Amino acid sequence: MIIKNALHFLRILRVSLRALARNKMRTFLTCLGIIIGVGAVIAMVSIGAGARAAVEKRFENMGTNLLSVRGGSRNIHGVRTGASGWVRLTVEDANAIAQLPAVEAVSPSVGTRAQVVYLNKNWSTQIQGTGQDYLLVRKWELEQGTYFDESMVRSAAKVCVIGSDVLKNLFDEGEDPLGKTIRISRVPFMILGVFKSKGDTGGFGSRDDFVAIPYTTAMKRLQRADNIQSIDVSAMTAALTIEAKSQIEDLLRIRHRIPDGGEDDFTVMNMAEIAEGAADATNILTILLGSIASISLLVGGIGIMNIMLVSVTERIREIGIRMSVGAKERDILLQFLAEAIVLSMMGGLLGIGLGVGISRLMKYVPMFSTIQAVVTPGSVLLAFLFSASVGIFFGFYPARKASKLDPIEALRYE
């Protein structure tokens, strides 16, 4: 009985396929809606997954014993002052943190963007004010030259260490940058060293595109302010990061005179938390992109319904003929539903091809060059199942309409 029914279904399916084959152009255009929808869903989800992987890798390379201390909103008798009352960390805070037993080293951080000029070349880049222990804290090494020392930081010397991207953009190949003077916002700085390239580990922009200068110089010459934005701290070991975090919190609560039970006016994050936050952000981005792409899939589904309604109206007489020779409601329903499902599944399969293709080609688009789009089997399966359900959902109404026609009326229809 099951085999007989399956055979019957296959025969009806053949009728549907022939009808689709007769209108090739229409079939293709109807599919196109689904192709684009499924393709967009897969491409967007793949790019999102790629961005997430890039972010995770980036944080992995930073070292797990890194902590970041930032100022927060001030809380005066329960009244939170918001961004205007932002608590600024001071150099004294940084020095105090450096004395904590679980802390290996600290580097106060002041960042800004500026135009860097060398001779006739110029480049806009991130200017990072750091302490002398920056290399230690950030687990970084130099390609050549030396880093500025404590005395240079204390005297706010106009010296800098440049990232490899900056080197590439300001100097000709083979030219020795050490000892040369570049101008940052018109202030001359002498180059002491060049960072080792961290490579394109992906993510949002390169990590080799910046210039490090003493934070004191950054405050005095560029920022013209006497506080620092954040403090990078490295714990003695990875296992001590949690301990270091609580020591820093206790210390700053005392320094900032926060009473017991009062809210902190600063935050201490370890890299794991920051990475998690960034991953969450890319997840939200993925969901957002996927949802927008799904809308196009929905529109494709409506396209199928539209064409099926037209198709039913065009073929009322055919339906009458089929009913007169003994087609049951189920036979007619099946025939038109099968057409809709074939349309959407064909669109789904071609859409998967399109989506995978877009994901593969993504690395040739400069803007996305650092993101390795990852096509997950889950997203492919999801998009395919979704497109099949779109076919069933949007094909059902026209098919049911066809199956409920009155055979006499249908036979007379001109």
Place this chain on the structure above:
Amino acid sequence: MDKPLIHMENLTKTYHIGENVVRALQGVSYSIRAGDFMAIMGPSGSGKSTMMNILGCLDKPDSGRYVLDGEEISDLDRNQLAALRNRKIGFVFQSFNLLSRTTALENAELPLLYAHVGGKERTDRAMAALAAVGLKGRECHKTNQLSGGEQQRVAIARALLNNPSLILADEPTGNLDTKTSEEIMGIFTKLNEEKGITIIMVTHEAEIGAKAKRSIHMRDGRIVREEVKA
């Protein structure tokens, strides 16, 4: 043996078209034996089309009984009626009602699709039926490549495919010229005489009606006259 193939008892059917009430059938009673060849004649609006639709199980009467080959029609639903049409009735229409842009073979085998017969058996039976109506060699022509007479032959082949007990022909020669009409009528006569298939034909042409063994004349939803060929 004495049981009639078709038994109609006091059939009525009323249509409401807007404000108008059309009494298409007003108490028709009649019986037809298996193997008969009958013409239903009458002017338009006489109720012959309505009677045809009911006889063909495409429609149900408002009241009265219709028994086809021992089955009471009034109790059946849409799907049961479809199954009954599939097994027992072959239709031939004035406008042929073939699927366009489809081959003669595919048209002819249509009833077997819905009888759940497939594969070689379906093709073989359709080929045989097409050969029986003189279309051997034209099986793979699309219907729009066939002449009117050929199209009607395809329709007859289709009607024959499930070995029906009854063929209902609604003005089968209405769209054909005289010569082709005679050929088609010849096929009907042959089927009736040689295979004993019951044929009921609606027509308003006296000449065509005269080919049948018997004819009934309708007017205003009633049978007004019956003629039996000597």
